């Protein structure tokens with residue numbers, strides 16, 4: 001259940017979840033403040049929590065602004081680069097009379113055909129579609145490979161474009177992977193696949209869980225570090241603004 005409201009000068013989103021125990025607050029890349037909490041949580045408790053988190057919200061907002069300055073939003077035009085399998089590929093836009101934008105990959109990088117009248121958003125959408133298609137192909141293949149190696153088989157695998165998570169695994173053994181992973185080097189993608197598959201056995205981040213991950217991906221710390229240090233740049237690449 002979602003509720004949107006204004007509090008102080010924040011645009012506040014309240015997400016109520018049946019099984020969530022603690023309240024959790026995040027500042028979204030677009031500046032919205034999101035609180036996730038249990039569905040029975042009282043509104044005044046939530047507002048008090050936001051009030052108490054003011055310093056955090058302000059700090060996070062400043063960080064996000066600095067990030068936007070460092071990585072300005074892409075216009076989806078020739079010369080911009082896009083991370084793909086860990087490499088920054090240049091984009092070449094070929095203006096056409098066709099009605100649709102479409103992205104392909106060749107030896108020199110990414111190529112987009114786009115009508116002259118296309119908007120940034122239409123081109124960004126075509127780019128997201130390209131990543132999603134590539135992700136569906138590549139991730140399905142890696143999940144199959146590691147499922148067999150680990151003898152852990154997900155009930156379902158979906159590819160999505162979550163803003164904050166690289167992947168998730170439900171209690172029912174359904175795995176969801178982020179298409180943005182296609183920005184990462186192959187080994188880093190494999191780490192996330194292994195991480196989510198390991199959750200089929202351990203639905204937590206216990207030492208036994210990390211032990212299982214480590215068996216299939218020794219030195220996973222480096223992969224984690226790569227994701228952490230590149231997440232801002234990747235987020236900008238898929239920014240919807």
Ligand SMILES: [Zn+2]
Nearest residue numbers: 195199204205
């Ligand atoms: Zn995890």
